[in-house]
Amino acid sequence: MATEALVAPAARRGRIRLRPSTWWQPVVVFFGLIGLWDLIALYYDKVQQLSFLVPYPLQVVEVVFAPKALLKPGQVAPNPSFLSQLLDALGKSTTVALTGLAIAIVIGVLWAVLMAQAKWAERSFFPYAVILQCIPILALVPLIGNLFGFEFNSRVIVTVMISLFPMVSNTLFGLQSADRAQRELFTLQGASRWTTLTKLQFPAALPSIFVGLRTAAGLSVIGAIVGDQFFQRGTPGLGVLIYVSNSRLNGPGTFAAIITASLLGVAVFLLFGLIGRLAIGKWYDFT
Amino acid sequence: MTTTAPSPSVTGTAPGTLLDFRNVAMQFPNGTIALRNVDLTVNRGEFVTVVGPSGCGKSTLLRIASGLEKASEGVAEVDTDRIGYVFQDATLLPWRSISKNVELLAELHHMPKAQRAAKAQEAIELVGLKGFEKNLPKQLSGGMRMRASLARSLTLEPELFLFDEPFGALDEITRERLNDELLRLFVEKQFAGLFITHSVSEAVYLSTKVIVMSGRPGSIVERFDVPFPMPRDPDIRFTPEFAELVGEVSHALREGHS
Ligand SMILES: Nc1ncnc2c1ncn2[C@@H]1O[C@H](COP(=O)(O)OP(=O)(O)OP(=O)(O)O)[C@@H](O)[C@H]1O
Numbered sequence: 369m370a371t372e373a374l375v376a377p378a379a380r381r382g383r384i385r386l387r388p389s390t391w392w393q394p395v396v397v398f399f400g401l402i403g404l405w406d407l408i409a410l411y412y413d414k415v416q417q418l419s420f421l422v423p424y425p426l427q428v429v430e431v432v433f434a435p436k437a438l439l440k441p442g443q444v445a446p447n448p449s450f451l452s453q454l455l456d457a458l459g460k461s462t463t464v465a466l467t468g469l470a471i472a473i474v475i476g477v478l479w480a481v482l483m484a485q486a487k488w489a490e491r492s493f494f495p496y497a498v499i500l501q502c503i504p505i506l507a508l509v510p511l512i513g514n515l516f517g518f519e520f521n522s523r524v525i526v527t528v529m530i531s532l533f534p535m536v537s538n539t540l541f542g543l544q545s546a547d548r549a550q551r552e553l554f555t556l557q558g559a560s561r562w563t564t565l566t567k568l569q570f571p572a573a574l575p576s577i578f579v580g581l582r583t584a585a586g587l588s589v590i591g592a593i594v595g596d597q598f599f600q601r602g603t604p605g606l607g608v609l610i611y612v613s614n615s616r617l618n619g620p621g622t623f624a625a626i627i628t629a630s631l632l633g634v635a636v637f638l639l640f641g642l643i644g645r646l647a648i649g650k651w652y653d654f655t
Numbered sequence: 656m657t658t659t660a661p662s663p664s665v666t667g668t669a670p671g672t673l674l675d676f677r678n679v680a681m682q683f684p685n686g687t688i689a690l691r692n693v694d695l696t697v698n699r700g701e702f703v704t705v706v707g708p709s710g711c712g713k714s715t716l717l718r719i720a721s722g723l724e725k726a727s728e729g730v731a732e733v734d735t736d737r738i739g740y741v742f743q744d745a746t747l748l749p750w751r752s753i754s755k756n757v758e759l760l761a762e763l764h765h766m767p768k769a770q771r772a773a774k775a776q777e778a779i780e781l782v783g784l785k786g787f788e789k790n791l792p793k794q795l796s797g798g799m800r801m802r803a804s805l806a807r808s809l810t811l812e813p814e815l816f817l818f819d820e821p822f823g824a825l826d827e828i829t830r831e832r833l834n835d836e837l838l839r840l841f842v843e844k845q846f847a848g849l850f851i852t853h854s855v856s857e858a859v860y861l862s863t864k865v866i867v868m869s870g871r872p873g874s875i876v877e878r879f880d881v882p883f884p885m886p887r888d889p890d891i892r893f894t895p896e897f898a899e900l901v902g903e904v905s906h907a908l909r910e911g912h913s
């Protein structure tokens with residue numbers, strides 16, 4: 369009877385691991401870029417005589433891990449050390465980013481669910497998602513600052529505003545992605561709106577929700593850094609550290625903070641990609 | 656059997672009309688006329704197949720029968736609330752295992768967990784998918800997915816089974832095998848069937864009655880009774896009588912089309 373071949377699930381196993389021929393290519397590029405950076409630093413140091421603008425890669429490592437190496441005779445090491453300032457700032461920015469992201473997820477999903485209920489609801493509320501996306505955040509800074517202070521809350525608000533749109537649009541797209549026959553299958557059984565939402569639309573939306581989540585996660589880091597530079601009071605995050613290091617002509621420190629911020633963005637992006645794969649990778653090829 | 660049905664007959668094989676279309680017409684809001692003057696009955700114990708050119712309104716016919724669409728004219732009566740609907744695609748939910756997919760309809764009807772699991776298991780065995788309960792749909796072949804889709808409908812023990820070209824996307828061998836399975840289920844479960852297909856030989860092989868529709872707007876141009884007894888011997892496909900009937904139906908189809 370059931371003699372049709374069972375397709376081996378092994379076919380997709382390869383995609384979790386990196387394919388063997390690809391891992392070293394980015395590594396080569398990495399060292400190439402470091403080399404290029406070193407050359408540029410050399411140019412700024414020897415030709416332009418402005419070494420603080422582009423520090424050597426080694427100096428960036430040193431400012432973080434071996435600050436004594438950079439001290440000129442008679443200079444004292446900063447207290448607290450740059451490394452602990454950097455870690456503090458990283459912690460603050462991560463908190464802001466994840467708080468903002470969490471709020472964006474909740475608002476974004478609820479907003480999309482609302483719009484998925486009826487065409488008129490979508491027509492009424494979607495334009496506002498687009499408008500939100502178009503507002504130059506900078507224009508709102510004084511307003512947000514006046515209303516919510518120049519500390520944590522305002523940074524989170526900026527983060528939410530920046531990362532909300534991909535959550536809303538991807539969730540909405542996902543909720544509408546169940547095909548007509550699947551929906552009719554539920555209709556034929558007299559399934560309620562809520563049942564259809566929870567048993568059909570929402571699971572069907574998960575792949576695009578995770579795509580949106582990954583994008584929103586990357587944006588939330590941007591939001592946290594940008595918010596940090598807008599609202600400079602309260603405990604400083606990476607944005608403030610970049611700003612302060614730069615204004616003190618601390619080239620290595622500026623670069624270290626920028627790189628840390630970038631790594632945070634990449635880490636968050638990868639983390640949510642991984643979560644997505646764990647959550648739905650079994651039935652959906654999430655890449 | 657059902658308690659709601661006003662039908663006087665209570666046994667599955669007893670005569671009794673499950674589906675009755677009288678002068679049904681369908682015009683969509685955009686003006687497209689899909690059906691015209693359709694008179695059609697499906698009685699208990701009957702397996703009625705509809706063939707017709709693409710776009711003539713066959714799916715619309717089923718959608719009206721299932722209640723998904725309302726006829727714009729005429730009377731469309733269905734005398735049971737236990738209707739099975741098998742779509743052209745298997746329409747399995749990719750995140751659910753086969754057994755969870757088969758349980759879905761019973762779940763939507765709020766059947767207790769243990770009971771629906773037992774029902775699903777029974778249906779899975781009936782369609783020959785035992786051993787694949789834990790698999791995800793994407794791990795099965797197209798034919799097996801269609802079996803799962805059949806099993807899913809079987810859990811509701813439908814009295815009237817509507818099929819919208821369920822095997823159209825399958826290869827010839829798989830299709831013939833599923834035809835035999837379907838006939839076995841028909842004999843065993845005694846549901847009435849209304850089946851849509853593009854394949855004339857499939858139509859003749861499966862059914863007790865073949866209905867030929869004209870091109871759009873679809874109306875019925877000819878009806879054939881299929882005399883071969885049930886349960887059907889797969890080898891009747893190779894008899895001259897079978898070939899002759901297939902020829903007649905094909906001829907009517909071509910006439911109606913032009
Ligand atoms: N909701 C709708 N609104 C307007 N026109 C429709 C609608 N649904 C179907 N039609 C039209 O009605 C006609 C019949 O459609 P239907 O799907 O019933 O055809 P069919 O016989 O099932 O075709 P096929 O064999 O290709 O599946 C087609 O011309 C189609 O475009």
Ligand SMILES: [Mg+2]
Nearest residue numbers: 713714715819
């Ligand atoms: Mg159709």
